[in-house]
Amino acid sequence: MAWVRDIGRRRGDLATVAAGLALFGFGLAELYVPLPPYVDGEGPDITALSGAWTAVLTVLLAGYGLAVAACRSYPRVAVVLAGVCFTAQSFTPLLPEWPVVPLLALVVACFGCVAVGGRHGPVIGGVSYFVSLGIETTVADDPDWAFIVFVALAVMGPAYAVRMRRAQAERLVALAIEREAAARLDERLRVARELHDIVSHGVTVMVLQAGAAQAVLDSDARQARESLDAVQDVGRDVVIELRRLLVVLRGAEGGTERLPSLRHLDPLLAGVRAAGGQVDVTVNGDLGRVPAAVDVSGYRVLQEALTNAAKHAPGATVSVSIDVGRTDLRVRVVDNGPRAGRRSDGSGYGLTGISERVELFGGTASSGPREGDGFEVRVELPLSAKSMAPALAETGAPG
Known part of the structure; x- marks a missing residue:
């Protein structure tokens, strides 16, 4: 049965890599392709960014995509990388509160860290999430903590349930061995x-x-x-x-x-x-x-x-x-x-x-x-x- 688990693990890793690439491609489309705003009359003018800031945001997009791609194999590193990129973007003209890629990458990385991040995964995931969002809301002068806590519960609750099921499965496997x-x-x-x-x-x-x-x-x-x-x-x-x-x-x-x-x-x-x-x-x-x-x-x-x-x-x-x-x-x-x-x-x-x-x-x-x-x-x-x-x-x- 070990080879079956290996195949399942490889498929999961390939799926997260594909998700990371897809997220990076969507972010590039958001950044370089003129798209209508998600909400009429709202949202920053991305076309007004200078070439330097566009390059910086492209690097941050690569960091988000890499964090999602590695959230299964290296969950703790991935959530820290997503939190650093999210915090760094808070000091750019394009805050991470508007484009979908930064928040989605941070949420996915937190889910992976809590679910499969080992003994200290929930702590590292929670710290990365609340610190990065806390800095972003402080810089934006819009501390919406109700939304932050709601998203945390919606993401980390199911992730912790997955963690408990995995732990139970590992105990059963150890008992069987x-x-x-x-x-x-x-x-x-x-x-x-x-x-x-x-x-x-x-x-x-x-x-x-x-x-x-x-x-x-x-x-x-x-x-x-x-x-x-x-x-x-x-x-x-x-x-x-x-x-x-x-x-x-x-x-x-x-x-x-x-x-x-x-x-x-x-x-x-x-x-x-x-x-x-x-x-x-x-x-x-x-x-x-x-x-x-x-x-x-x-x-x-x-x-x-x-x-x-x-x-x-x-x-x-x-x-x-x-x-x-x-x-x-x-x-x-x-x-x-x-x-x-x-x-x-x-x-x-x-x-x-x-x-x-x-x-x-x-x-x-x-x-x-x-x-x-x-x-x-x-x-x-x-x-x-x-x-x-x-x-x-x-x-x-x-x-």
Whole structure:
């Protein structure tokens, strides 16, 4: 939309330049072409001016035209120029009270300064207007302040209204830019969480399998090959998950079958089991009742919890409990690994990512060592549409 605003701005600048040229041409016609007086029997005899005064008035006409032409691009300079020319003409034989060009140029410049003249535009416009007209009426010995104030109100009132509308539009644009920046930041964080969930789990299992293959490479070639096959399988799954993420990022169409789900845990559990761990899963309730957005987030939470267990407690037994209640989904992951020296350094982002993901749904997440040995991760995700609204807007998953 920036190019649209640029085109509109250029058209406005061209319009004011054309108005300035037209006003200058009309002033030259007033000055050099014998025209009948605007009011019969009134008005100065322009033809009686000397050549020097005619040249001075021509320069002042150029100043008026330049002020009108620049009233949009340089409003404060334009109104000062119009006021100086108006004041200077007050000391010539042809006072600015009679020809139409001087007053019209001053009024247009004041309107532009008040409307688009920045923070001090109204003050500069008002001072230029009242000072120049005050000097002119004093020199002419005809102080018609009622007319001066009436014209000021008629011009500056609408100009100030335009100023307020422009300020409101600028605030709306700034707010839109701020919201867009926040949305982009949220999108980057979402992608970062997805990448962490996908890559961290797969790489952890692959490292453990590669380590197991290296340990038995000389003594048990068959076991080593099985471990390397598991590395290949997990790597292939990671690539598939990354491709799914790219599909979402590119906006390609795809149904919910493309998304990971708690109803399809075999690939996830196979990686942990291949790394030497034992996983027992208990499901209570109908997973078909779980909305897609909650289902995906529950899967990612479980994936990170299993990765956490495989990384810090390799070979431990992990118990997974998935309960679908009437109002929420509860996921509980418990392992019996050693407690000492485990996830207390806070150097990873897994548990933090779980908390952030759950907060999007208005749910709760807790994690920590159990009494004795082991570690527990407990998550509750509400199933209500109201609680899911922010997450649905972010993930784009259907409810």
